[in-house]
Amino acid sequence: MLGALAKAMFGSSNDRYVKKLEKIVARINAFELQLEALSDDELKGQTQKLRDQLASGSTLDDILPEAFATVREASKRVFGMRHFDVQMIGGIVLHRGEIAEMRTGEGKTLVATTATYLNALEGKGVHVITVNDYLARRDAEWMGQLHRFLGLTVGVIVPNLNEQERREAYNADITYATNNELGFDYLRDNMKHERSQMVQRPFNYAIVDEVDSILIDEARTPLIISGPTDDKSDLYIAVDAVVKQLPAELYEADEKTKNITLTEDGVEWAERRLEEAGLLEGSNLYDVENTQVVHHLDQALKANVMFKRDIDYVVKDGKIIIIDEFTGRMMDGRRWSNGLHQAVEAKEGVQIEPENQTMASITFQNYFRMYPKLSGMTGTAATEAPEFFDIYKMNVVTIPTNVPVQRRDEEDEFYKNTQDKFAAIAKLIRERSEQGQPVLVGTVSIEKSELLSEFLKRENVKHAVLNARFHEMEARIVAQAGRLGAVTVATNMAGRGTDIQLGGNVEFRIEDELKDLPEGPAREAAIQRIKDEVAAEKAQVLAAGGLCVIGTERHESRRIDNQLRGRSGRQGDPGMSKFYLCLEDDLLRIFGPDTLFARMMNSNLADGEAIGSKWLSKAIETAQKKVEARNYDIRKQVVEYDDVMNDQRKVIYEQRSDIMDSETVDEVVLDMRHDTVNAIVADACPPGSYPEQWNIEGLKERALAILGVEVPIDDWLAEDGIDPEVIEERLSDLADARMAGRTADQPEVWRTIEKSILLERLDHYWKEHLATLDALRQVVFLRAYAQKTPINEYKQEAFGLFEKMLETIREDVTQVLCTSEFRFQQPEDYALPELPAFLTGQGGVQLGGEAPAGLFGAGIGAPMLAASGSDPYAGMGLSRNAPCPCGSGQKYKHCHGVAA
Incomplete structure (x- = not known):
């Protein structure tokens, strides 16, 4: 009670925070008259002026007011749109690495231009991340006009770009991309063998559009790159x-x-x-x-x-x-x-x-946490605020609307079964459509949208269906959903990214109706006609009550319901929303207190009869909270398990990066060789044991097999006081001398060999390690029956497996370099085979593509390994299903490994 009283008197903590930001907005507004007086060229010169200030020691916060004012003025000239003060507040929140919760239709896309421009001035790159390729292209083209006007470069990452195009896009000041493309580029970069082949540059700052969809909904499953089995x-x-x-x-x-x-x-x-x-x-x-x-x-x-x-x-x-x-x-x-x-x-x-085998994997949580500064925007984030802070350390700030919301949210209606419910929905839709009120209906699946379509056909209601079958028409169908009497049935309206404007969308109508009309007076007249028609139609729609939003059932997450509701009431427009439910809905059937609902509704409701109650709505919300909590636990578990792998992934990727950047890897190879020698001696001569207990024959065999040296161990043992440390030292000297003799003739070529083998073995064993961890994770939960915590067991086992993997890599690299025979030859018109174009998938989702396991460095004298027999790669321990190192494109078992 006291909390409610304090909130009424002083406002919530969110209200107080927003009020503080209004002081910064006042400083932004103070620049407006000054910037209005500038010519276009002088306004463009603001970018260099602000960069000079940064170079002189100013911080981004110091130049924020002038930078934001510059973007606002540029927007007025490029788009004819002036940022509202609340949009400036949203921009400040984004710049501070927080989440701006802004209602649908408040112009989030335009808000992002302020923070992207300011942070791009540093020249370190800014990523704007969207939920699909269409939005990435659209925003890069649309908002790119403003950024290019101010002298910044803009890139876009979408599927089917080649590596050079990707590299150029990442090197732009501002890059628009989808979360999947960014994640897969990161994984692919860490499978390359040359730094010059990598496309991304170091992470700096990212703004995530529809942040709840990307960082919450899609975060239950990891990104995976895999090769075929x-x-x-x-x-x-x-x-x-x-x-x-x-x-x-x-x-x-x-x-x-x-x-x-x-x-x-x-x-x-x-x-x-x-x-x-x-x-x-x-x-x-x-x-x-x-x-x-x-x-x-x-x-x-x-x-x-x-x-x-x-x-x-x-x-x-x-x-x-x-x-x-x-x-x-x-x-x-x-x-x-x-x-x-x-x-x-x-x-x-x-x-x-x-089937595919995992070759590289990362969760969205760990990918996005690599950005030094991360922010996001969405219409619905408040319900997940604790998770955003817990996982990403991001606060959610609710930005007030520019104009008060006038939408009316009606109580839910409950029916006995789906047939009764859909009949009632179809009847309401027909009534509303006949009045001229546009109707948007949200369903949870294609099956339900097509069932509702059948009911609407019986009522003779003309309608458009938007679901996965009509994916290509998505933006156009949504854009015209606000026309007079329009009826649109949509599967899960979350994150569609296209505004529903009452009366219709002028841009889409011009594009559709005038695409064949050339520039000239006739086209101008036609454009004006369309604008007048849209304005007149909007007035009629407003008079009919604005957009009517109907939900055919509640979603597992309250956010998705709120996103559907948020489509109505844009920019102070009138509107209404209502949800229809029945006992056969998945949420009620699976998660609801079924006995309570079933008893009450089956005994008290006649066929076709409905009830509405705040108490029932509250019960539904409780069921949704249960599901949200369960889904949060799933995501948290994904993060906990991937955190274990993430520490190991960082070690491997940093090691790869160091190897690629090094002119020579002599010291790494030397350390590996000495560590291998120490392991050989430690196995044969355990600490604290007597010489007569040592496995002398085993030491000889392993030294010959791994190091390629004959060990005069009998002569050494004849000396008084010989101990394992002396044996280690002498064996290291023998191995070093052997390697010095092998590398003396062609030291430059050997550098390439060493680097190539290091990377190839590192990739091979990392891939095997990922498969082992996948299998471990599938079974570790069984330890709970022994009263053990699965995640703790997983950490211990994974650590031990990682140590074993590093030991195996050291031994294998040493063996290949010390014992394999090498032929150096220069093929005609030699060129490295290109890295395979990996398909991408998520979550469990996997992709096809061959592993780059057998690719060796670049440059003249690229090595060809040879061992005994007809297979020149026999000594490398290649997987039978790996690509053949010769570059033929065939699997090893079908090429040089046939005889093996």
Whole structure:
């Protein structure tokens, strides 16, 4: 009570913070008259003037008022739009590395220009991150006009750019890109073998548009780059055929976690069917020999029972394309991991692509935390404010609207079943549309949007459907959703990025209707006609009550509901929103207190009857909070596990970077050789043991196999007082002398050899380590049965595995350099094979592409390794499925490894 009283008297902490920022806005406004008097050339000169001030010792905060005022004046001249004072407050919040929560239609895209311009003046690069390629292109082109007017360079990162184009885009003052492209470029850069091949420069500052979508919703799954493994299509098809016969009573499905468990009878049934199909070794499903079959069975069960066509994925052009559960968009090129995608392909009878092996991986949380300064903007962040601070150390600041909100949010209506609910929705839509009020309907899946479309057809309501099937038309459909009597059915309106303007969108109408009309008086007259029509139509829509937003059910997250609501009431426009629910909605069915709802509604409601109650709405909100808390736990767990890997990833990537930047890696190779010698001697002559207990034969064999030297150990042992330290020293001298003799003839070429082998072995074992950690993570939760904390167990195991990996790398590099025979030859027109163009995916989502495991440095005299036999690469320990180092593009096992 006291808190409420204090808030009423002094305002919330957010209100007080915003009030402080108004003083800075007053200083920005003080520059306006001065800048208005400048010519265009003089205004452009402000950029160099401000850069000179920075060079003289001023800070970004010192020049902020003048820089922001410069952007505002440039915007007036380029776009004819003047930033509102609240937009300036939003810009200050972004510059400070915080999250600006601004309602839909408040001009977030324009707000970002202030902070991007100010921070770009340092010349270190600014990234503006959007949720899809369309918005990245649009914003780079649209806002780029302003930045180029002020003399800054602008780049955009979208799929299918070559490496030179990417490098140029990253070197621009301001770069627009999607979160996926940035993350994958980072991973790909850390798989390159030459610094000159890398495209990104050091991280500086990033603004994330739709920050809740990118840093919260998409953060449950990591970015993964992977290469192909062996083809197992036949096994997937065979197991899928068995699962399709499985009776429903033989398994238990948990929709919350999307897990399927066979009952005891189900296990017995599966064993018999798999045995008949010749897929089972022995008669027990859970024998060690059948581990792979069990894995395939689990994934086939998930694919057939839990993953629904047109909800979780669509089939397009003979491919399975994942649907983003938050935005309803198709995620072309992304794949589920761990064999799930292949299981869905088998289920739908399309071509099965090979499984992939992880080669590089990072979570969005750890990627974005690498930026020294990170900020974001969205219409809905307050409900996730604790998570933003906990994970990213970013505060959420709610920016007041320029004009008070006039939207009316009505109470939810509850129905018994989907049929009654959709019939009521269709009836309301028809009534509103006939009055001339535009209607936007939000659904949670393609299936629901198409079901509603059927109901609207029965009511003879003309409407447009926006879902993953009509992805290409998205912006145009959304842009015209505010026209007189328009009805738009949309799957998950989150983050569409296109304003719904009442009366229609002038720019899109001009583009659609006048695309063939050449410049001239006729075109000008047609443009004016369209503007007049839109203005007249807007007046009619306002009179009809503005945009009517209808939700066909509540989403798991309150933010998504708020985003849908926020489409109405833009810039002080009137509007209304209302949600319709029923007992068959996923949220109520899976997470709601079903007995309470079912008892009340089944016994008290007649068919077609509805109830509305604040108490029921509160119960729904409680269910949503449960789901949000569960999803937060999932994301937090992803971060906790990736933090372990992240420390190791930093070590490996820093090591790679040092190797690439070094002229010579002599010292690294020398240290590795000495560490290997120490390990050989320590294994053969354990500390505290007597000479008669030493494994002398083992030491000789390992020294010959790894170092290529004959050890006169018997002569050494004949000396009095010989100890392991002396043996280490002498063995190191022998190995150093051998290497000195090998490198004496062509020291320059050996530098290239050493660097190439170091990078190749580092990549190979890091890839193997990632696969091991993936497997460890799948099973470590079982330690909980022994009263142990899985994450702590994972940390200990992962640390031990990492130490073992580093030891293996040291030994392997030493062995290759000391024992392999090298032939140096210069092929005609020699050129390094290009790095493969990796496909990209997320989250479990994996991508195809060959690993660059066998590529060796660059330059004259690039080495060709040779060992005994017909295979020149036999001594390298290459994986059978790795690309052949000769650059043929074939797998090693199909090329030089055939004889192996």
